[in-house]
Amino acid sequence: MSATRAPPVRRRTDHPIVVFWRVLRANPLSLFGFLLVALICITALIVVVAPHLIVPYGPQQETGPINSPPSWQHLFGTDGLSFDIYSNVMLALPLDLGIGVGIAGISLLIGGALGLIAGFYDTPGKLSGYTSVSIMRLTDIFLSFPSLILALTITRVLGPGVVNTAIAISITWWPFYVRLVRGEVLAVKHLPYVTAARAAGVTENRILLRHVLRNVLEPLIVYFTLDIGTVLVTYSTIGYIGVASKYPGPQPEWGAMLAYYQSGGLINTYPWLVLAPGAAIFVTVLAFSLLGDGLRDILDPRTRRAFVRGAAPEPPAERPTAEPTEARDEELPESSPGSPLGSPNPGGGT
Amino acid sequence: MTQPVLILDNLSVTYTVGAGTFYAVSDVSLEIEPGRVVGIVGETGCGKSTLAKAIPRLLPEPPATIGSGTIIFQGTDLVKVPKRKLPMVRGTGIGMIFQEPLNSLNPAYRVFDQIVESIRIRHYREMGWVKSFQGGPNPFDYSKPPDTTTVAGSLSKAIIPSGAAEEAVRDRLQTRSQYREEVLEYLRLVRINDPETILNLFPHELSGGMRQRIMIAMALSEKPALLIADEPTSALDVTIQAQVLTLMKELIDEVHASILFISHDLGVIAETADEVGVMYAGRIVEYGPVAEVFKDPRHPYTKALLKAAPAHYKSDGPLSSIAGSVPNLSRPPSGCRFHPRCVLARDVCRGVTPPLAPVDPNAPPGGRHIHRSACYFAAEVPGLP
Numbered sequence: 001m002s003a004t005r006a007p008p009v010r011r012r013t014d015h016p017i018v019v020f021w022r023v024l025r026a027n028p029l030s031l032f033g034f035l036l037v038a039l040i041c042i043t044a045l046i047v048v049v050a051p052h053l054i055v056p057y058g059p060q061q062e063t064g065p066i067n068s069p070p071s072w073q074h075l076f077g078t079d080g081l082s083f084d085i086y087s088n089v090m091l092a093l094p095l096d097l098g099i100g101v102g103i104a105g106i107s108l109l110i111g112g113a114l115g116l117i118a119g120f121y122d123t124p125g126k127l128s129g130y131t132s133v134s135i136m137r138l139t140d141i142f143l144s145f146p147s148l149i150l151a152l153t154i155t156r157v158l159g160p161g162v163v164n165t166a167i168a169i170s171i172t173w174w175p176f177y178v179r180l181v182r183g184e185v186l187a188v189k190h191l192p193y194v195t196a197a198r199a200a201g202v203t204e205n206r207i208l209l210r211h212v213l214r215n216v217l218e219p220l221i222v223y224f225t226l227d228i229g230t231v232l233v234t235y236s237t238i239g240y241i242g243v244a245s246k247y248p249g250p251q252p253e254w255g256a257m258l259a260y261y262q263s264g265g266l267i268n269t270y271p272w273l274v275l276a277p278g279a280a281i282f283v284t285v286l287a288f289s290l291l292g293d294g295l296r297d298i299l300d301p302r303t304r305r306a307f308v309r310g311a312a313p314e315p316p317a318e319r320p321t322a323e324p325t326e327a328r329d330e331e332l333p334e335s336s337p338g339s340p341l342g343s344p345n346p347g348g349g350t
Numbered sequence: 351m352t353q354p355v356l357i358l359d360n361l362s363v364t365y366t367v368g369a370g371t372f373y374a375v376s377d378v379s380l381e382i383e384p385g386r387v388v389g390i391v392g393e394t395g396c397g398k399s400t401l402a403k404a405i406p407r408l409l410p411e412p413p414a415t416i417g418s419g420t421i422i423f424q425g426t427d428l429v430k431v432p433k434r435k436l437p438m439v440r441g442t443g444i445g446m447i448f449q450e451p452l453n454s455l456n457p458a459y460r461v462f463d464q465i466v467e468s469i470r471i472r473h474y475r476e477m478g479w480v481k482s483f484q485g486g487p488n489p490f491d492y493s494k495p496p497d498t499t500t501v502a503g504s505l506s507k508a509i510i511p512s513g514a515a516e517e518a519v520r521d522r523l524q525t526r527s528q529y530r531e532e533v534l535e536y537l538r539l540v541r542i543n544d545p546e547t548i549l550n551l552f553p554h555e556l557s558g559g560m561r562q563r564i565m566i567a568m569a570l571s572e573k574p575a576l577l578i579a580d581e582p583t584s585a586l587d588v589t590i591q592a593q594v595l596t597l598m599k600e601l602i603d604e605v606h607a608s609i610l611f612i613s614h615d616l617g618v619i620a621e622t623a624d625e626v627g628v629m630y631a632g633r634i635v636e637y638g639p640v641a642e643v644f645k646d647p648r649h650p651y652t653k654a655l656l657k658a659a660p661a662h663y664k665s666d667g668p669l670s671s672i673a674g675s676v677p678n679l680s681r682p683p684s685g686c687r688f689h690p691r692c693v694l695a696r697d698v699c700r701g702v703t704p705p706l707a708p709v710d711p712n713a714p715p716g717g718r719h720i721h722r723s724a725c726y727f728a729a730e731v732p733g734l735p
Contacts, residue, residue: 124412192453199408199448200568201441201471204434210467214458301458301552 023298030297033290040287044094051091057084059091059252067270076276079261081248088252089276095245096254096284099166100232106170108224111177114139116216118178119185120208136182139175147172148234155243162245162253165238169231180223184216218299225292229285236281254281353425355576355608356382356405361419363397363404366412370680374400376632377419379706381718382576387602387609389623389640391616393655395676397632398612399449402580405610406444407436424575442472445574449581451562455553462549465533465568472572536567541597559590563597570601578610583618598622616659620644625719628652631677631687637706638721648709648723648731651688686724694727 024031046054057063062082063074070077075086118135121128142150147169154168188194189212197211198204239245239255247256254277260266261273363375375397382388392398403409405421407428421428428439440446448454455464530549537545540563553561562582569577582598583591599622602609613619619626619640626643628636628651636649647653654672674691677683683690689699706724713720725731 192448192450193456195408196446196448196454196565197456197467198437199406199440199444199446200468200572201437201439201443202467203437211456215456302554 020298024294027294027297029290030294033287033292034294036283036287037291040093040097040284043090044097047090048094055087055090057087059083059088059250060248061087067273069270069272077270077272079248079273080266083248085257085273085276088247088257089254089280092252092254092257092277093280095162095251096232096235096280099162099235100228100284100288103166103169103173103231103235104224104227107173107177107227108220110170111174112181112220114174115178115181116185116208116213119182120189120204120212135178139178142172142175143179145172148237151234151238152241152243155238160243162251165235165243165245169234169238173231176227177220177223181216181220184219185212188212188215218296221299222292222296225288225295228288232281232285254278354381354383355424356380356610357420357422358405359420359422361401361404361421362417363400363409364415364417365400366415372679373632373682374414374679375404376682378627378629378632378634379419379718380627380634380637382608382610383719384608386625387611387623389611389613389619389626390629390634391613391619391626391655392629393614393676395679396629397679398614398629399580401629402446402578402610402612405578406440406446407431407433408440408446438475441468441572441574442475443575445569445572445577447562447565447569447577447579447582449584451558451565451582451585454565455561457553460550460552461537461556461564462530462533464553464564465536465571466529468568468571469529469532469536532571536571537564539570539601540564540567541600542567557590558586559594562586562590562594566594566597566601576608576610578612580612581614582611584614595621616644616656628655631682632679633687633703633724634706635688635725636721636723638709639719642721646721646732648721648728649688649725650692650694650727650731652723653731654691686726694725694730696727698726 024034043054060081060083063078063084064082065074065078066082067080068074068078074084076089077085079085114135118132118139122132123129150172151165151168154171155165158164158168194207194211197207202211236253236255236258239253240259245251245253245256247253247260249256257277258274258281261270261277267274358378358380361375361378361380362373365372365374378401380388390398390401400409400414404414404416405423405428407416407421416429419429423439423443426439428436431439455461533549534545537548542548542560542563548556548560548564553564556564562585566582579598583594586594595618598611602622609622611619611622623640625638626640627634628643628649630651636643636647636652643652644656647656651672654670657670658672672691677687677690683700685701686692686695686699686704689695692699704724704726706722707728708717709721709723709728723731
């Protein structure tokens with residue numbers, strides 16, 4: 001069959017951005033998620049930098065009509081104080097986005113670092129072993145509290161407010177990352193390639209940061225993007241209870257808005273009020289979840305190639321013909337069914 | 351008189367699992383002269399791989415413990431080297447090829463990045479940017495012209511450190527394209543066609559044989575003084591096995607390597623090694639030049655092992671096997687560990703462990719490269735059926 005193949009044209013670049021784009025293009029849902037996240041981030045940036053471009057009213061600006069249904073004048077209607085809901089939802093975007101990414105990010109850094117240390121350096125009986133055990137028991141203690149209740153309690157102690165709530169959630173959030181990362185590290189660190197790296201003279205710290213971390217990164221990043229949504233929901237829940245932010249107020253927040261709009265029978269009389277902040281939370285969480293799925297495919301070299309091949313089928317590399325036995329050994333996996341890592345049908349499209 | 355690259359003296363390795371202790375390697379003594387290939391052969395579970403990993407101290411300690419003995423690598427006892435200094439010995443000092451080519455490459459990196467990591471480790475050590483191991487006479491002095499003690503020495507177009515003048519150092523900073531050239535060179539060395547394409551592939555896109563070649567290239571690219579090949583062909587299917595073996599043999603001739611070659615396959619050892627040690631239940635029971643040991647085995651176990659190897663010219667009749675089973679190494683048999691399965695076993699075999707003594711009674715004592723057998727009745731072995 002190799003005789004009939006066209007001469008090889010191998011001008012494919014392997015630049016990460018190009019690969020990134022190829023995977024996204026092959027995977028419409030991820031592309032949608034990615035675009036949505038990009039749109040959300042750009043919007044948040046505009047709201048911060050130049051709010052007058054897309055936010056017509058201030059957060060507590062009286063606009064006239066009370067509890068008016070959605071119209072061109074007021075995209076999502078107005079509430080009982082004649083505040084424009086669209087403007088408030090928009091003004092809440094940077095805060096909610098920052099909360100989600102920030103808290104998940106802090107937890108990722110703290111929990112991830114502790115998890116790496118606890119998983120990799122755990123020689124029993126040595127200092128590293130005791131460190132590892134200490135980290136894990138501390139994690140267990142934090143995990144034994146329901147995180148929402150603990151966050152609520154800490155917020156009560158610290159006092160209400162956006163920053164205090166964020167701190168409270170962060171305190172309850174990092175243990176999940178420790179567990180996740182430690183488990184992955186334990187699975188990876190005994191794999192033959194880690195031993196092989198050690199045999200090649202790579203130092204322990206470098207093995208951890210280059211060989212182990214890279215292979216732990218994939219589940220970690222995916223969990224992180226999915227977690228942004230969870231954090232957002234948790235924060236909104238605390239906002240809903242009314243501890244974190246106050247609505248109406250100078251800085252709107254989706255959870256607080258939801259709480260306000262559905263209280264006192266408002267939801268029965270004016271059901272469209274809850275629609276906008278609810279949808280905002282929903283769309284943001286959805287966007288990051290879809291992005292997470294796509295990132296998993298991008299981070300794993302196996303599915304990455306599979307997707308790239310599926311999206312843009314191209315002839316496998318042609319080799320200068322060697323002796324027949326030699327050639328059999330050096331075929332690409334398309335024709336070697338023995339490949340145990342078997343990429344899912346690379347040529348078959350998606 | 352050349353100094354042996356590696357001297358093992360009464361090396362014992364035990365595993366402590368729960369309350370039990372497994373005597374995986376017991377009293378193994380071995381010498382590897384520069385440029386020699388020493389084979390270790392034995393059945394599964396006899397301690398071959400433990401021995402291989404114990405030499406560069408790759409066994410996780412605990413559960414493994416080096417109970418006694420010394421591992422003298424180029425004049426330094428590795429048993430006494432603190433753990434944090436061990437990476438300096440590995441790679442450039444003692445290189446390894448493993449038996450699991452499918453999982454021995456990091457799935458997240460391209461072939462290029464993996465080989466470059468090895469080259470960079472050597473390069474940095476040669477430059478003195480990273481401390482390399484200084485024990486006794488500097489074992490990693492590559493400033494000397496490449497000689498028979500360095501694998502791939504004949505290929506070195508290296509990069510010999512001269513003076514620490516800053517300009518010289520700046521000249522030594524290899525660019526990516528220089529590394530690329532070097533990587534290509536090693537890929538060609540292991541007979542990879544079209545190395546420019548292979549460079550950019552991930553491990554999962556390569557066949558088992560290709561991956562094992564990459565592993566060999568990585569090990570060679572560090573120019574180790576000693577290469578330990580731990581069953582490099584066992585996980586491959588037969589045709590690929592033959593190719594990799596041919597490659598190994600060619601490389602052995604080409605680079606005059608000092609190699610410890612471990613295999614359960616008598617044929618592989620016969621083809622590659624100069625000297626062979628036959629291991630049984632953690633001990634070396636027979637040692638000597640390959641031709642002598644295989645032509646004229648002087649230990650009942652070696653004899654039985656050779657008989658059990660299927661011969662392609664004899665297709666009729668059942669395959670012969672050794673009666674009994676491998677002893678449990680947590681409670682090894684007293685005396686000679688083979689005595690429960692041995693046809694020659696007598697009372698003395700149960701009592702005292704026979705020493706590894708020269709087969710030829712006229713041989714000068716202390717010779718480590720002559721044919722030796724750990725059997726009291728070595729003289730009777732040739733008469734066995």
